[in-house]
Amino acid sequence: MKREEIAPGVCCTACTDAKFRSCLLELNFLIPAEKRTAELSPCYALLCDLLTASTKRCPSRADLTEQLDALYAADLTAHLTSCGDALMLTVSAEWLDDSFSPDGTAVTAEMLALVYDCLHDPNAENGAFDAEEFRLCMQNLLDDIDCEQNDKRSFLLQKAAELAYAGEPAALPPCGTRAAADQITPQAAYAVWRDMMLHTAVDAVCVSPRELPAAGEMLTRLFAERKTAVPFPQLAAPGRKKPAPQFYTEDTDAVQSKLCAVYQYDSIPQDTARLLNAVLGTAPNALLFRDLREKLGLCYYCTSSVSLLKSSLTVDLGVRTDQIEAAQRGIEAEIAAIRRGDFPDALLEEAKRWLAYQDAVGADSTGGIAAACMRHTLYGDDRTAAARRDAVQQITREMLTDAAKQLRLGTVCVLRGTLREGAVS
Amino acid sequence: MTAEPKCSTVRLGCGLTVCTAEMQGFGTACAQLGTRFGSAHLQYRSGGRLVALPPGTAHFLEHQLFKNEDGDVDYQFAALGAASNAYTEFDRTVYHFRTAEHFPEALALLLDFVQRPYFAAESVENERSIIAQELDEALDDPDDRLFFTLLEGLYHTHPVRFDAVGTHESIRQITPEILHRSWESFYRPQNMILCCAGDLHAETVCETAERLFAGAPPMQAETLMPEEPETVAHSFLSRKMSVGKPLFAVGFKCPPVTGDALERTVLLGTLALELIAGSASPFTEQMLSEGLLTDALSVDCSAGDGWFTLFLEGESDDPQAVTDALLREIETARQQGLDAKRFGTLRRCGYGDLLISRNSPPAMADAMMQAAAAGLSAHDLRLRLLRQITLQDAEACMAALLRPDRMTLAVIEPA
Structure with missing residues (x-):
C-alpha cells in the first residue's frame, strides 16, 4: 500500500492484490464543514449525477451507458456521504482487469480516459452545465428528496441527525432540502464543480490485481491545474452537548413504528468505541439482539452504529406502536448493564472477534480495501488489520464499562406508525 | 495473474x-x-x-x-x-x-x-x-x-x-x-x-x-403446485402507501421453463427488455425528454417452479403513459427487429458483469447455489450461453414472451 501526494491536496493510495479480477478507482472529495451549507449541499448532490451521467464526448446518458457496457460492464457512479460535519463526494469506477478482456480490449486505458473526461470535461460549456442534462439531473434529485419518506428507517435516522446535531452542519441532510435544490442553476453547479476540482482535498484509492501506474498518471493530469496548497479538512467534530435529552415523535402512515436514540460521549478511544458498539448492537450476539429481540421479542431489527467523528452512538429499531416505551426502556437497560459491567465474558471476546472478522471480510473485496485505506484520512488510522486486532484485544471489561459511563442520552426520535396490521392491502 | x-x-x-x-x-x-x-x-x-x-x-x-x-x-x-x-x-x-x-x-x-x-x-x-x-x-x-x-x-x-x-x-x-x-x-x-x-x-x-x-x-x-392459468389475474392493480411519487412495475407472465432452458430464456428475455427499454434505449431517452421518467427503468426477472415473469420497475407521475409507450415500443421492435449493435454490447456487458460479480466467496457461493437449486448443468452456464445466443434468438424470445395480453401494471400510489 503506497500513499503519495500527487498534486496539492490530492493524495493517492495504490493497493495491489492478485486475487481480484477487477480494478477499483475511488476519488473521495472531502468537502469541508464550512461548505456543507443549505445552499451548497444540494449542489454537491446534483454533481454526483451530473458528472457521471454524461461528458462532453459522451453528451447523453445513452452514449455513456453504451460506452460503459461495451467495456465489459464497467461501472461509474458517484455518491455523497456525511463525514462528521463534512461531506465526502465519492466518484467510483470499477472495471474488468485487462487480463480478462477476451478480445484484448484495453479496458483500463479506456476507463481511465472516461473517468478523466467525467471530472475534467463534463457536459458543459460557457460556464454552465448542459441545460437538458441539468434538467434531468435536477428532476432526479428533487424526486430523491421527495421520496425520502419511502424508506422510513433512513428517514428516521436523518430526522434524528437533524435534532441531535441541531445548529451544526451534520444536521443538514447530505442532499439538502427541496427548496434549496430548486434554486440551483446550471451556472451555479458549474461554479461549484470548478471550485471542487481546484480547492477541495481529494483522497484517491486504486485497488487492482497488478500495479496500475496509469491511474496515478491520469490523476496527476486531472489535477494539474492546482497550484496552491489545499489543506485536508479537520473531520472530527464532536456534537454539541445537549443539556437534557430531547424527545421527538412524528406520526407516519406505516404499520411499524421506529425508534432511534442518539447518545453522545466526550472522549472514548476509537477502538473502545467500536468495541462498545459491537457489544451493544452489532456483534451477532450483541445485547440488543440477545435481549430486545430474542428474549423479549420486541423487534425484528435492533442495531447500533457509532460515529467516531461526531462522538455519538445511535441505536435504532422497528417496533410495534404499543411497545415503543418498552423498547426505549430496553435500550436504556442494556446500556446500564454495560456501565455495570454486567455482560458475559464470552460476549466481550466474541465482539472482539467480530471486529477482526469485519476487517477480514473487508480485505476480501476491492471496496473493503478502499474503505480500509480511507481510514487514514477519516480517522487517522493507518494500522494493519493485525495491529487493529491486537489493539482491540487489549481492551478490558473495565475500559468498556468506563466508556459506557460516558454515554449520555441526547435525542430520542420516534416515527409512530398509525396503520393497523392488515391496513396495507 | x-x-x-x-x-x-x-x-x-x-x-x-x-x-x-x-x-x-x-x-x-x-x-x-x-x-x-x-x-x-x-x-x-x-x-x-x-x-x-x-x-x-x-x-x-x-x-x-x-x-x-x-x-x-x-x-x-x-x-x-x-x-x-x-x-x-x-x-x-x-x-x-x-x-x-x-x-x-x-x-x-x-x-x-x-x-x-x-x-x-x-x-x-x-x-x-x-x-x-x-x-x-x-x-x-x-x-x-x-x-x-x-x-x-x-x-x-x-x-x-x-x-x-x-x-x-x-x-x-x-x-x-x-x-x-x-x-x-x-x-x-x-x-x-x-x-x-x-x-x-x-x-x-x-x-x-x-x-x-x-x-x-x-x-x-x-x-405440489396448483394449476395456474396462462392469463394474468389482473391487468392493473394498485395500492396506496406513504410514498413521495408513484412507483410502478410492468410484468409479463411467461410460460414456466426449467433447467438450462430457463437460464437461456431468462437471459434472452432480459436482453430483449434491455434492448427495448433499458438505460441506453431510444425509449428511455424519449421518456426522459418528455419528463415521464427521471431515471431509467430497471429490468429484472423472477422464475422458478411454475412461475416466470420478466418485469421492469421505475418511478413516474404517469405509469399508465409509460406503459402505453412501452407496449408501442415492443410492437415496433416486433416489426422492425432489435438493435444489433446494442445486442453485441449487452453480451459483452453480461460477460464482464458475471466475472466481476463473482469475485468474492459469498458471490461465488450464491451463484453455485442458484444454479444447483434451479437444476442448471453448470454454475457458469450463462457464460457459455452468452457466446451462443444470437439476435434472432432474442427477437424470437421477445415475440413469444412480451405479450400485451399477458401483462400486468402494478402501481404504488402516494396515499
Whole structure:
C-alpha cells in the first residue's frame, strides 16, 4: 500500500492484490464543514449525477451507458456521504482487469480516459452545465428528496441527525432540502464543480490485481491545474452537548413504528468505541439482539452504529406502536448493564472477534480495501488489520464499562406508525 | 495473474449435492446450505397424505431452526468468529455463514444445527412475535409491496403471490407440529445443496458433509403446485402507501421453463427488455425528454417452479403513459427487429458483469447455489450461453414472451 501526494491536496493510495479480477478507482472529495451549507449541499448532490451521467464526448446518458457496457460492464457512479460535519463526494469506477478482456480490449486505458473526461470535461460549456442534462439531473434529485419518506428507517435516522446535531452542519441532510435544490442553476453547479476540482482535498484509492501506474498518471493530469496548497479538512467534530435529552415523535402512515436514540460521549478511544458498539448492537450476539429481540421479542431489527467523528452512538429499531416505551426502556437497560459491567465474558471476546472478522471480510473485496485505506484520512488510522486486532484485544471489561459511563442520552426520535396490521392491502 | 477458482460439484452417498470453489488468495470462506423448500411450497404429498401449509411456513422454520435449548445458534457461530444468517426464497431456504477462522468447525455446526430442530412452544411463540415485526417492516416497504402487488396481478393461484413471511393471519396458524412435519419432510440430504467458496479445501468439505449427514432418513415428500392459468389475474392493480411519487412495475407472465432452458430464456428475455427499454434505449431517452421518467427503468426477472415473469420497475407521475409507450415500443421492435449493435454490447456487458460479480466467496457461493437449486448443468452456464445466443434468438424470445395480453401494471400510489 503506497500513499503519495500527487498534486496539492490530492493524495493517492495504490493497493495491489492478485486475487481480484477487477480494478477499483475511488476519488473521495472531502468537502469541508464550512461548505456543507443549505445552499451548497444540494449542489454537491446534483454533481454526483451530473458528472457521471454524461461528458462532453459522451453528451447523453445513452452514449455513456453504451460506452460503459461495451467495456465489459464497467461501472461509474458517484455518491455523497456525511463525514462528521463534512461531506465526502465519492466518484467510483470499477472495471474488468485487462487480463480478462477476451478480445484484448484495453479496458483500463479506456476507463481511465472516461473517468478523466467525467471530472475534467463534463457536459458543459460557457460556464454552465448542459441545460437538458441539468434538467434531468435536477428532476432526479428533487424526486430523491421527495421520496425520502419511502424508506422510513433512513428517514428516521436523518430526522434524528437533524435534532441531535441541531445548529451544526451534520444536521443538514447530505442532499439538502427541496427548496434549496430548486434554486440551483446550471451556472451555479458549474461554479461549484470548478471550485471542487481546484480547492477541495481529494483522497484517491486504486485497488487492482497488478500495479496500475496509469491511474496515478491520469490523476496527476486531472489535477494539474492546482497550484496552491489545499489543506485536508479537520473531520472530527464532536456534537454539541445537549443539556437534557430531547424527545421527538412524528406520526407516519406505516404499520411499524421506529425508534432511534442518539447518545453522545466526550472522549472514548476509537477502538473502545467500536468495541462498545459491537457489544451493544452489532456483534451477532450483541445485547440488543440477545435481549430486545430474542428474549423479549420486541423487534425484528435492533442495531447500533457509532460515529467516531461526531462522538455519538445511535441505536435504532422497528417496533410495534404499543411497545415503543418498552423498547426505549430496553435500550436504556442494556446500556446500564454495560456501565455495570454486567455482560458475559464470552460476549466481550466474541465482539472482539467480530471486529477482526469485519476487517477480514473487508480485505476480501476491492471496496473493503478502499474503505480500509480511507481510514487514514477519516480517522487517522493507518494500522494493519493485525495491529487493529491486537489493539482491540487489549481492551478490558473495565475500559468498556468506563466508556459506557460516558454515554449520555441526547435525542430520542420516534416515527409512530398509525396503520393497523392488515391496513396495507 | 489472478487464479481461477477451482470448482467442483459432487453428489454424496447420502444424496447431498456439494458444490465447492477453492478461491486462492481470499482470507475468508463461506458456506451455504440450502433446502428446496421455500415460501411457495404450500402443498405437498407425503406417505400418500396431502398436506397444506399456511403461507410463511418455510420462513418461520428458517427462524426457528436457529433456536436450541441454549438460545440461539448465532451465538455458537459467533464464538467461532463466524457470522451466520439465513434467507427464504420462493423455492428454497438457505442457511449460511462466513468466517476468517475455524471454517471446518463452523461448517460442522451449520450441517449439524439444521438437523437438530427445537420446537418448544415457548420458543415458537417468541419467534412468532419477531416474525410479525419482520412482516410489519415488509408491509411498510414500498419496493417490497410493489413486487408482491405485481405478482398478485400476474398470478391467480400460484403461491408466489404471498410474501415469503406470510400474513399476520397465516403466521398465527403455524404450530410447532406444522414446523416439525415440514422439517421432517424437506430437510433431507437428497433435497439439499451445500455450496462453499473461498479459503477452503473441497475434500474436507465433502468429508464433513458425508460424516454429518450419515444415517439421515430418506426424502419422502413431493411438493405440489396448483394449476395456474396462462392469463394474468389482473391487468392493473394498485395500492396506496406513504410514498413521495408513484412507483410502478410492468410484468409479463411467461410460460414456466426449467433447467438450462430457463437460464437461456431468462437471459434472452432480459436482453430483449434491455434492448427495448433499458438505460441506453431510444425509449428511455424519449421518456426522459418528455419528463415521464427521471431515471431509467430497471429490468429484472423472477422464475422458478411454475412461475416466470420478466418485469421492469421505475418511478413516474404517469405509469399508465409509460406503459402505453412501452407496449408501442415492443410492437415496433416486433416489426422492425432489435438493435444489433446494442445486442453485441449487452453480451459483452453480461460477460464482464458475471466475472466481476463473482469475485468474492459469498458471490461465488450464491451463484453455485442458484444454479444447483434451479437444476442448471453448470454454475457458469450463462457464460457459455452468452457466446451462443444470437439476435434472432432474442427477437424470437421477445415475440413469444412480451405479450400485451399477458401483462400486468402494478402501481404504488402516494396515499
